[in-house]
Amino acid sequence: MQTTPQTAPLTNAPKNIYLIGFMGTGKSTIAACLRQKYGMEQLEMDEEIAKGEGITIAEIFAQKGEEYFRELETGLLRRLSERENVVVSCGGGTAMRECNVKEMKRRGRIVLLLAEPETVYERVRTSHDRPLLEGNMNVDYIKSLIEARMPKYREAADITVHTDGRSAEDICGEIMKKLKF
Numbered sequence: 090m091q092t093t094p095q096t097a098p099l100t101n102a103p104k105n106i107y108l109i110g111f112m113g114t115g116k117s118t119i120a121a122c123l124r125q126k127y128g129m130e131q132l133e134m135d136e137e138i139a140k141g142e143g144i145t146i147a148e149i150f151a152q153k154g155e156e157y158f159r160e161l162e163t164g165l166l167r168r169l170s171e172r173e174n175v176v177v178s179c180g181g182g183t184a185m186r187e188c189n190v191k192e193m194k195r196r197g198r199i200v201l202l203l204a205e206p207e208t209v210y211e212r213v214r215t216s217h218d219r220p221l222l223e224g225n226m227n228v229d230y231i232k233s234l235i236e237a238r239m240p241k242y243r244e245a246a247d248i249t250v251h252t253d254g255r256s257a258e259d260i261c262g263e264i265m266k267k268l269k270f
């Protein structure tokens with residue numbers, strides 16, 4: 090005998106959290122906090138892509154070009170979207186592609202993390218993992234790239250959270266409250 094389901098099927102319900110935002114806005118830190126506090130699975134897009142290619146992000150950019158990297162991002166997003174209860178730490182450029190934003194909206198909620206250019210600079214200045222900032226590691230360049238990207242970040246975001254001077258716990262709490270998870 091067939092039984093009637095007690096709850097509506099969850100196929101279209103948002104199940105994942107996608108953290109977007111500029112480099113150095115704390116996406117990985119906040120993803121780790123959401124994993125610890127709320128038992129979500131954490132996925133680092135850059136890490137997955139580097140693992141899949143067997144080389145670093147900087148090497149992918151240098152050897153295969155940015156467009157190739159952007160295709161890998163889109164492919165990964167499509168594959169992982171079928172999973173549930175995942176907090177995804179996106180690359181800083183992931184939300185620049187409309188198809189990526191559509192995919193994220195289809196399977197979850199998009200959280201934009203913001204930080205001042207000076208804060209970003211302090212967080213990333215000693216890193217050599219970010220090819221777009223290599224040779225451009227200064228506050229003015231970071232500020233101009235943030236400004237250029239902001240319309241697309243804002244358009245993609247379901248909610249926006251400021252991170253300057255705040256603890257990861259505090260930020261996670263605000264995210265969960267705003268998402269009503």
Ligand code: S3P
Pocket residue numbers: 110111112113116135146179180181182183218219220221
């Ligand atoms: C990029 C950000 C990086 C990485 C790649 C490109 C970007 O990720 O995906 O270097 O276009 O902003 P993080 O934001 O995790 O540093």
